[in-house]
Amino acid sequence: MSATPTNSPALAVHVRGVSKTFGTGETAVTALNGVDFTARQGELLMIVGPSGCGKTTLLSVIAGTLNFDCGELDVFGSPLHRLKPREITEFRKRHVGFIFQAFNLIPTLTCIENICVPLLIGGVSRRVAERKALALLDEVGLGARGHERPTNLSGGQQQRIAIARALVHEPRLIICDEPTSALDKDTGAHIMDLLRTAARNPNRCVIVVTHDSRVFKYADRLTEMEDGRVQRVHDQGGNYDLSE
Amino acid sequence: MYHLALKMLLGDRAKYLMLVGGLTFATMLMTQQCGVFFGLLKWTTSHLSNMRAKLWVVDRKVEQANELKALRDTDVNRVRTVPGVAWAVPVYVTVQSAKLADGNFKPVMLVGLDNATLIGQPPVLLRGKLESVRLPNSVIVDELAVRRLSSGRAKPLDLGDTFELNDKEARIVGICRADKHFFGYPYVYSTYTQALQFAPKQRKMLSLILAEPAPGWSLDDAAAAIEAATGMKAYTEEKFFWATIWWYFKNTGIPIAFISTIALGFIVGMVISGQTFYAFVHENLRHLGALKAMGASNGLLVRMLLLQAFIVGFIGYGLGALLVVGFGRTAVARGEPPFMFPWQLPVATFCLVMSICALSAVLGIRKVVKIEPAIVFRG
Ligand SMILES: Nc1ncnc2c1ncn2[C@@H]1O[C@H](COP(=O)(O)OP(=O)(O)O)[C@@H](O)[C@H]1O
Numbered sequence: 001m002s003a004t005p006t007n008s009p010a011l012a013v014h015v016r017g018v019s020k021t022f023g024t025g026e027t028a029v030t031a032l033n034g035v036d037f038t039a040r041q042g043e044l045l046m047i048v049g050p051s052g053c054g055k056t057t058l059l060s061v062i063a064g065t066l067n068f069d070c071g072e073l074d075v076f077g078s079p080l081h082r083l084k085p086r087e088i089t090e091f092r093k094r095h096v097g098f099i100f101q102a103f104n105l106i107p108t109l110t111c112i113e114n115i116c117v118p119l120l121i122g123g124v125s126r127r128v129a130e131r132k133a134l135a136l137l138d139e140v141g142l143g144a145r146g147h148e149r150p151t152n153l154s155g156g157q158q159q160r161i162a163i164a165r166a167l168v169h170e171p172r173l174i175i176c177d178e179p180t181s182a183l184d185k186d187t188g189a190h191i192m193d194l195l196r197t198a199a200r201n202p203n204r205c206v207i208v209v210t211h212d213s214r215v216f217k218y219a220d221r222l223t224e225m226e227d228g229r230v231q232r233v234h235d236q237g238g239n240y241d242l243s244e
Numbered sequence: 245m246y247h248l249a250l251k252m253l254l255g256d257r258a259k260y261l262m263l264v265g266g267l268t269f270a271t272m273l274m275t276q277q278c279g280v281f282f283g284l285l286k287w288t289t290s291h292l293s294n295m296r297a298k299l300w301v302v303d304r305k306v307e308q309a310n311e312l313k314a315l316r317d318t319d320v321n322r323v324r325t326v327p328g329v330a331w332a333v334p335v336y337v338t339v340q341s342a343k344l345a346d347g348n349f350k351p352v353m354l355v356g357l358d359n360a361t362l363i364g365q366p367p368v369l370l371r372g373k374l375e376s377v378r379l380p381n382s383v384i385v386d387e388l389a390v391r392r393l394s395s396g397r398a399k400p401l402d403l404g405d406t407f408e409l410n411d412k413e414a415r416i417v418g419i420c421r422a423d424k425h426f427f428g429y430p431y432v433y434s435t436y437t438q439a440l441q442f443a444p445k446q447r448k449m450l451s452l453i454l455a456e457p458a459p460g461w462s463l464d465d466a467a468a469a470i471e472a473a474t475g476m477k478a479y480t481e482e483k484f485f486w487a488t489i490w491w492y493f494k495n496t497g498i499p500i501a502f503i504s505t506i507a508l509g510f511i512v513g514m515v516i517s518g519q520t521f522y523a524f525v526h527e528n529l530r531h532l533g534a535l536k537a538m539g540a541s542n543g544l545l546v547r548m549l550l551l552q553a554f555i556v557g558f559i560g561y562g563l564g565a566l567l568v569v570g571f572g573r574t575a576v577a578r579g580e581p582p583f584m585f586p587w588q589l590p591v592a593t594f595c596l597v598m599s600i601c602a603l604s605a606v607l608g609i610r611k612v613v614k615i616e617p618a619i620v621f622r623g
């Protein structure tokens with residue numbers, strides 16, 4: 001097992017020997033089988049691999065939304081394997097931004113209100129939250145649509161709102177599960193551009209799980225998974241070919 | 245975050261309206277039925293509110309105000325001689341039939357008052373003079389009697405008009421307002437001796453004796469003294485009131501009927517609001533899970549759900565209570581159906597409605613607390 005110091009400034013995420021099994025007995029599924037994994041600050045890292053290989057499970061573990069059976073996990077110096085549930089919730093609130101394949105915007109709220117959510121959960125006042133949300137809305141190029149319901153927007157626009165929501169509280173870790181899989185090529189490219197820009201912040205790390213080979217070129221590094229393990233790490237995402 | 249919680253609920257029009265509607269209905273059903281129930285029970289004590297006396301002396305076997313057993317005329321004097329009694333007067337209460345202009349008969353509650361003192365007199369005299377009731381064949385009738393007995397006449401009954409009371413002519417010398425009797429009979433007042441003439445002769449014609457304790461005697465002591473000395477039953481006004489209410493509670497199906505309607509209101513409210521709220525939470529599970537992933541604690545989510553549940557509770561209760569107040573005003577103005585709205589009633593329904601909301605919220609809360617934030621990554 002790696003002896004890398006857990007507080008290394010360059011490492012954003014450091015996973016060591018993490019395993020996770022769902023269910024028990026005959027129906028048990030080992031989704032993660034001793035995963036070792038790192039993500040650096042200031043990079044956009046992709047996790048790729050065939051369906052069912054454990055990408056989403058690994059992402060859930062890194063995001064602090066899923067307990068794992070054994071192993072250790074440091075995220076920006078926080079040893080998640082040692083934190084209490086309450087502290088993990090607090091950790092997610094402060095440090096993690098989420099982007100999902102299905103956008104997961106609340107349909108009864110306006111776009112601005114959706115973007116405000118992480119700030120409001122963090123106890124920021126409504127006024128300040130709305131001001132920040134407006135700024136983020138401009139950044140994703142939807143400044144004029146703030147008061148509409150997300151359901152009035154196209155898929156790509158909704159994902160841009162979701163990105164604004166993921167960035168609004170300036171988290172250090174951005175977690176994206178298949179962010180472009182529900183979108184066409186050009187829209188997906190636009191989304192990846194936004195994520196690339198977000199990853200330019202040297203204190204931040206963007207982790208993207210995807211099986212969408214059209215967007216591999218946006219990655220700084222690519223981690224390839226298979227059967228619950230990390231198989232290979234490619235240093236230039238752009239050159240990676242899934243058919244390899 | 246709380247304003248967004250409300251928006252999430254309000255944004256789901258169908259469920260919001262269902263919740264508010266269900267709670268409005270439950271509030272209405274419970275409050276209104278209780279109001280009618282209390283009103284009805286109050287009607288059973290109309291003799292007490294109409295005659296107003298501190299001590300009520302009746303036959304030993306009498307359990308409530310509407311089943312009086314005749315006493316002997318001499319019993320009044322026996323009560324008067326009891327130490328501790330300041331005064332005692334006879335009252336004759338009987339149901340007699342009045343003949344209408346169209347030939348029909350209507351029962352009336354004939355009250356014969358002590359000739360000298362007229363104690364037990366109508367609570368509010370609207371027209372005419374009380375003393376005129378001492379004139380021969382004279383009666384004072386209540387407003388209900390005017391309405392009931394006027395049918396078949398060109399003009400409603402008025403002062404100076406006559407009608408037949410048990411084949412004898414009765415002249416109206418006063419119109420009063422009296423609390424309605426449980427059986428719906430209008431009150432007709434005359435003097436004691438006049439009442440004896442209206443009614444067919446019987447061996448014992450005294451219905452009850454109204455009395456007051458002598459100075460220095462407590463109500464209970466005076467009542468006990470009367471009972472000891474005469475063997476009759478002496479109730480204080482309050483005891484007679486509650487004895488009567490309890491008698492109807494125990495001996496009629498009325499409470500069962502009302503309690504089941506009230507229970508129905510609670511159950512219907514609970515089912516509608518519980519189910520709707522549960523469905524609301526269920527449909528929003530994904531979003532609530534996302535909030536959890538984003539760092540919302542269980543505590544925050546629970547508070548959001550409670551807020552949602554109690555807000556619809558307040559609105560539903562408010563609407564329901566308003567509707568009942570409207571109904572109650574009409575009922576009280578018309579004199580029927582019976583209705584009584586003591587302050588405890590809206591308070592009690594408020595508590596019931598809030599407990600419906602709390603129970604509904606608990607159903608949702610159990611679900612929310614169990615959500616794994618990781619579900620947001622699942623399709
Ligand atoms: N909550 C769960 N309960 C049971 N099995 C699960 C659960 N989540 C994932 N799995 C299983 O774990 C394996 C890995 O799943 P996942 O991480 O979603 O893969 P990927 O995202 O790479 O497609 C799959 O076999 C999947 O069926």
Ligand SMILES: [Mg+2]
Pocket residue numbers: 055056057
């Ligand atoms: Mg997946």
